[in-house]
Amino acid sequence: MIDTTVFQDKTAVYYTLGCKLNFSETSTIGKILREAGVRTARKGEHADICVVNTCSVTEMADKKCRQAIHRLVKQHPGAFVVVTGCYAQLKPGDVAKIEGVDVVLGAEQKKDLLQYLGDLKKHESGEAFTTATKDIRSFAPSCSRGDRTRFFLKVQDGCDYFCSYCTIPFARGRSRNGTVASMVEQAYQAAAEGGKEIVLTGVNIGDFGKTTGETFFDLVKALDEVEGIERYRISSIEPNLLTDEIIEFVARSHRFMPHFHIPLQSGCDEVLRLMRRRYDTALFASKVAKIKEVMPDAFIGVDVIVGTRGETEEFFEKAYEFISGLDVTQLHVFSYSERPGTQALKIEHVVTPEEKHQRSQKLLSLSDEKTKAFYLRHIGQEMPVLMEKAKSGALMHGFTPNYIRVEVDNDPSLDNRLVNVRLDEFHEEEMALRATIL
Known part of the structure; x- marks a missing residue:
C-alpha cells in the first residue's frame, strides 16, 4: 500500500512536450496525483512536485526537454522533479544526470508514478526506472480533458512499423491497446463529465485491436453508439490502415466528424521506400480521392518530412508536385532530424540545414495557400x-x-x-x- 498522507496539501506543476497522446497521459498523471491529495500549483506559486512529460521525435525535441527541465528546476527550487515520456525512455541515464532531477520513469513505469515518489525528499542524484523496449507490455488507459473542452481518449500505444527514421517504437514499445468495451466505458464517463467531443489518440491508432482480436473499425462503430458524445475526431491514422469502410462509415455518421489527419511523410515513392513506409503515393492519392468523393468538404491534414537522408533535390521537387495536386487542407511540415540507432543513418545522401529550411518554407507556403482556399470556400455557410x-x-x-x-x-x-x-x-x-x- 502507498502511504498517500505525504501527498496531502502538496502542489504540482506539469509540463508536456510533443503529441496529443502525451498531453492525454499527463492529464491522467495529474488525475492520479489529485486523487492522492495533490493540487495543481497556482500561477506564481512554488510547487512541491514537477512532472515533465517528454518528447524525442527530433533532436530539437530533446533540446526543448532539457531546457524545460532546467527552467522548472530553477522556477521551483526544492521541488521533487519527475521526468517521463519518450526522451526519458530512450535516454534515461542522460536525463537522470540533469541537475535537480530526482526520478526518471520509462514507458512501463509512468502509470505507477506514485510508488516512485517515496516521501518526496530530494535525491542526491537522479534515479532512472525503465524497462527494455521488448518488455514493454502494459496498456495504461487515459481519457482526459485537462484544461480543454475536448477529451482525448487514448485507444492504442506503441508501434510495430519501425520506419527507418523513427525512434518511436523504441520509446513506446510494441503496438498494444485496451478493449473496445473499455474504450466505450471511458467515452460514457467523459459524457457524464460533460464532454461533448472526443479525439481518438494513440501512436498508430489504425493498428488498434492487435492485442484484443478486434479492429479499429469495430471501435469506431461502437463509439458511434455512445449517447451524450456529440463529436469524435480521428487523430493521425496511417493511410494503409484507413480503410474505405472507415471512410464510408464516417461519411454516414452523425458523430464522427469529416476531419482526417493522414501522415504522408514524402510525396516521392523513392523516398517512401527509403523511409520504409507501407504505402506509395498512388495509395495515398486514392485515400484522399475516396474521402473527397463521399465528403467533399472534409478537412484533410497531412504530415510531411523534408530533408530526410536520400531526399535529393529531384526527389523533393517530385514530392512537391505530388502534394500540390492533392486536394488536402493543411500540411504539418517537419524537418528531418537524425536519431541515433535508426536505419536512416545508413543512407548516404545528406541534406544541408539550409536546404531543409528552404524546402520547409516552400511547403509551408503551399499549406497556407491550401488552407486559405479551403476557408474561403466556406465563407457565408x-x-x-x-x-x-x-x-x-x-x-x-x-x-x-x-x-x-x-x-x-x-x-x-x-x-x-x-x-x-x-x-x-x-x-x-x-x-x-x-x-x-x-
Whole structure:
C-alpha cells in the first residue's frame, strides 16, 4: 500500500512536450496525483512536485526537454522533479544526470508514478526506472480533458512499423491497446463529465485491436453508439490502415466528424521506400480521392518530412508536385532530424540545414495557400460550432465539424456549447474566420 498522507496539501506543476497522446497521459498523471491529495500549483506559486512529460521525435525535441527541465528546476527550487515520456525512455541515464532531477520513469513505469515518489525528499542524484523496449507490455488507459473542452481518449500505444527514421517504437514499445468495451466505458464517463467531443489518440491508432482480436473499425462503430458524445475526431491514422469502410462509415455518421489527419511523410515513392513506409503515393492519392468523393468538404491534414537522408533535390521537387495536386487542407511540415540507432543513418545522401529550411518554407507556403482556399470556400455557410473557453478579454473560438476555426466575441455562457453560426470574413491574421451566432 502507498502511504498517500505525504501527498496531502502538496502542489504540482506539469509540463508536456510533443503529441496529443502525451498531453492525454499527463492529464491522467495529474488525475492520479489529485486523487492522492495533490493540487495543481497556482500561477506564481512554488510547487512541491514537477512532472515533465517528454518528447524525442527530433533532436530539437530533446533540446526543448532539457531546457524545460532546467527552467522548472530553477522556477521551483526544492521541488521533487519527475521526468517521463519518450526522451526519458530512450535516454534515461542522460536525463537522470540533469541537475535537480530526482526520478526518471520509462514507458512501463509512468502509470505507477506514485510508488516512485517515496516521501518526496530530494535525491542526491537522479534515479532512472525503465524497462527494455521488448518488455514493454502494459496498456495504461487515459481519457482526459485537462484544461480543454475536448477529451482525448487514448485507444492504442506503441508501434510495430519501425520506419527507418523513427525512434518511436523504441520509446513506446510494441503496438498494444485496451478493449473496445473499455474504450466505450471511458467515452460514457467523459459524457457524464460533460464532454461533448472526443479525439481518438494513440501512436498508430489504425493498428488498434492487435492485442484484443478486434479492429479499429469495430471501435469506431461502437463509439458511434455512445449517447451524450456529440463529436469524435480521428487523430493521425496511417493511410494503409484507413480503410474505405472507415471512410464510408464516417461519411454516414452523425458523430464522427469529416476531419482526417493522414501522415504522408514524402510525396516521392523513392523516398517512401527509403523511409520504409507501407504505402506509395498512388495509395495515398486514392485515400484522399475516396474521402473527397463521399465528403467533399472534409478537412484533410497531412504530415510531411523534408530533408530526410536520400531526399535529393529531384526527389523533393517530385514530392512537391505530388502534394500540390492533392486536394488536402493543411500540411504539418517537419524537418528531418537524425536519431541515433535508426536505419536512416545508413543512407548516404545528406541534406544541408539550409536546404531543409528552404524546402520547409516552400511547403509551408503551399499549406497556407491550401488552407486559405479551403476557408474561403466556406465563407457565408452556416455550421454548428463547439465553443471553447476563452481567456478573459480574448475572442472565443471553436471549430466547425470540418475543423474550420471560428472566432466570436467572448461569452462565457457559450463554453462547451454547440451553437449555429454563419461564417463571415477572415480574422485579420487569416488564421480563423469571424462568425455570427444565429
